[in-house]
Structures are given as C-alpha cells and as structure tokens.
Amino acid sequence: MSSIDQNVKRGSAELAILSLLQAAKLHGYEIAKRIEQQSGGTLKFDVASLYPLLYRMERDGWVKAEWGESSSGRKRRYYVLTREGRSQLAPLRAQWQLLFEALNKIAGLQPDVRLEGGKA
Amino acid sequence: MNDFLKVVEHGLRRYRRGDREEVFAEITAHLEDIYAEAVESGLDPSQAREAALASVGEWTELSRELQAAKGEDMNGRMKKIFIPGLVAMLIGSIGDRLLWWTHSSMPNIYWIGRPTVPGGARGFIAIEPLMLVFLVIGGAAAAWLSRQMDGSRRQRIYAAELPVMVTGGLMVLSLSLNLLFGPFVRSLRGEVSYMMYAFFGYIIGWVLLPAVALYVGALPFTRERSSSPPMSAA
Numbered sequence: 001m002s003s004i005d006q007n008v009k010r011g012s013a014e015l016a017i018l019s020l021l022q023a024a025k026l027h028g029y030e031i032a033k034r035i036e037q038q039s040g041g042t043l044k045f046d047v048a049s050l051y052p053l054l055y056r057m058e059r060d061g062w063v064k065a066e067w068g069e070s071s072s073g074r075k076r077r078y079y080v081l082t083r084e085g086r087s088q089l090a091p092l093r094a095q096w097q098l099l100f101e102a103l104n105k106i107a108g109l110q111p112d113v114r115l116e117g118g119k120a
Numbered sequence: 121m122n123d124f125l126k127v128v129e130h131g132l133r134r135y136r137r138g139d140r141e142e143v144f145a146e147i148t149a150h151l152e153d154i155y156a157e158a159v160e161s162g163l164d165p166s167q168a169r170e171a172a173l174a175s176v177g178e179w180t181e182l183s184r185e186l187q188a189a190k191g192e193d194m195n196g197r198m199k200k201i202f203i204p205g206l207v208a209m210l211i212g213s214i215g216d217r218l219l220w221w222t223h224s225s226m227p228n229i230y231w232i233g234r235p236t237v238p239g240g241a242r243g244f245i246a247i248e249p250l251m252l253v254f255l256v257i258g259g260a261a262a263a264w265l266s267r268q269m270d271g272s273r274r275q276r277i278y279a280a281e282l283p284v285m286v287t288g289g290l291m292v293l294s295l296s297l298n299l300l301f302g303p304f305v306r307s308l309r310g311e312v313s314y315m316m317y318a319f320f321g322y323i324i325g326w327v328l329l330p331a332v333a334l335y336v337g338a339l340p341f342t343r344e345r346s347s348s349p350p351m352s353a354a
Binding site for chain 2: 027028029032046047048050051052053054055056059074075076077
C-alpha cells in the first residue's frame with residue numbers, strides 16, 4: 001500500500017512540475033511556491049520532497065537546468081522543460097484524467113459531489 | 121545575515137558526488153528564499169531561520185535521496201561497495217593463508233557427502249569452519265566500512281557479499297569454459313554429470329556457505345545508523 005501511495009505521490013508531483021514548466025522556466029523555490037498557490041495550499045513541496053524529484057526528472061532528461069539571475073539579482077538554478085519532458089506531459093495528463101474519471105464513477109470525487117456529500 | 125551555505129555544507133557532508141558545490145548552492149538558495157519570505161511576512165529572524173531549516177527535515181535522509189536521484193557515480197560505488205568488498209576479500213585471503221600456515225598440510229576441512237570423481241575431492245561439500253569465522257569478520261568489516269561511507273542497506277550487503285560474487289562468477293566461468301573447451305571434459309566425455317555434481321558441491325561449500333557467513337557478519341551493520349541531528353536555530 002505504501003509503495004502505491006509513493007508512486008501516486010511521485011506521479012502527481014511530476015505532472016504538476018511538468019505542467020508548470022510548460023509555461024515558463026522556474027527555479028526550485030518558484031516551483032514549490034506556485035504549486036502551493038495554484039493548489040490552494042493543498043499541495044506543498046519542501047526541500048526534501050522537491051529536489052530529489054527534480055534531480056530524478058533531470059537525470060531522466062525530462063527537464064534541464066541552467067543557472068540564471070532572478071528578478072532580485074540572485075543566482076538561481078532554473079528548470080526548463082525538454083522535448084522529452086514535453087512528450088511525457090500528454091500521456092501523464094491522460095493517465096491522471098482516466099484515473100480521476102474512474103474514481104469519480106466509483107466514489108464521486110468531483111468537487112461539487114463531495115460538497116453535497118459533506119453537507120448531507 | 122544567515123550563512124545557510126555553511127549549514128547546508130555541514131548537513132549534506134555525506135553527499136559526495138562531484139557536483140556537490142552546485143547542489144549545495146541550489147539548496148542554499150532555496151533556504152534563503154524561504155527565510156526572506158518568512159521575514160517579509162513578519163516572522164523574527166530566528167523563527168524565519170527555523171522555518172527554512174524545517175523545510176529540509178532530516179539531513180541524512182535528504183543527502184541519501186539526492187544521491188539516489190542523481191544516480192550513484194563510479195566514485196560513490198567505489199567507496200560504498202568495491203573498496204569495502206575488497207577489504208572483505210583481503211580478510212578472507214589472510215584467513216585462508218593463516219589457516220594453511222598454521223596447519224602443516226590441509227586446514228581442518230570437513231567433507232559432507234560422497235566424493236564426486238574418483239581420485240578427486242574427498243566429498244561432495246567442503247566445510248572449513250575457521251575460514252567461515254574469518255568470513256564473518258570480513259563481512260562485518262565490509263558492511264561497517266560501507267556504512268561509514270553512507271552506503272545504503274543494499275550497498276552494505278553488496279559490499280559484504282563481494283567476495284562470493286567474485287568466487288561464484290569465477291566458478292561459473294570456469295565451468296562454462298571447461299564444458300566448452302576443457303581437456304578435463306574431453307577426458308570425461310560422457311561423464312558431464314559428475315562434473316555438474318562436483319560443481320554444485322563447490323557452489324554450496326565455497327559460495328553459499330561463505331555467503332551466509334559474510335551476511336551474518338554484515339547483519340549488525342545493515343541497520344540504519346542514527347542520523348545527525350537537524351541543524352538547530354542560531
């Protein structure tokens with residue numbers, strides 16, 4: 001059970017990071033911050049969870065990193081989506097879409113359904 | 121101003137890849153960003169520092185995770201597996217020499233089962249108890265050294281078992297060559313079954329039993345070492 005849990009976590013985190021990097025190159029802190037903001041605080045990355053994942057994605061060739069200057073003039077390591085990473089994005093999205101649809105059919109996981117259930 | 125770089129260098133001192141400066145700089149930058157934002161949001165500097173360091177959690181674990189994510193380089197494998205494994209082999213060899221030196225002829229070897237080939241070995245499986253004791257020590261030394269180098273549990277076991285991996289590999293190679301080209305086989309044409317019987321005897325006596333001895337020695341050092349405490353606030 002724990003291995004499934006770990007795989008789901010990793011898979012969802014990969015999708016989140018690839019999706020963000022599709023729009024812009026970002027450094028580690030920005031990635032963590034945006035994921036937290038855009039998920040309404042539900043998803044949070046700390047140093048311990050973010051960098052092993054980023055380095056694994058870099059090793060697999062999904063992202064590449066380059067040093068650059070941030071808006072504050074500090075040196076930061078920016079991550080850019082590679083062609084390989086871009087090609088991973090569509091299948092990942094499709095898989096997660098499929099998973100959510102399947103779970104929704106079983107457990108009613110759509111936000112509105114869940115709210116109604118909560119009220120009842 | 122916080123010197124997070126020193127904290128990171130200390131916390132990740134077991135990270136031994138060639139790109140350590142780059143990794144340290146990146147983690148440091150992340151901690152600085154958390155700190156700056158925390159101060160901006162109204163926390164006092166010591167609270168902001170704590171918030172930044174809390175994002176790391178366990179340094180030893182982070183170091184291991186980062187190295188695993190980057191993939192072990194040759195240098196890491198050398199320190200965590202091969203050198204400790206060679207130490208185990210050295211201890212085994214010294215033990216073997218000592219046993220031969222202290223016994224005028226053959227060391228105390230006990231044979232189990234009937235001989236494989238007439239005029240060959242005196243039994244099916246050879247057991248050399250004193251040699252197994254040396255292998256327990258060798259396995260312990262290899263696993264301990266690997267742990268000192270921050271090897272994972274699996275790497276510590278690989279290091280301890282390296283001697284039997286080499287021995288087993290050589291035996292399989294030797295058997296294959298003999299089956300293909302060996303004069304031994306040519307002389308025993310039609311008696312390959314004898315050879316296979318002897319081979320399994322050797323594998324049990326000189327590979328499997330030593331593997332168990334090495335593992336027994338390594339066992340106390342395969343548990344996780346208590347990690348260094350997380351960095352405290354200044």
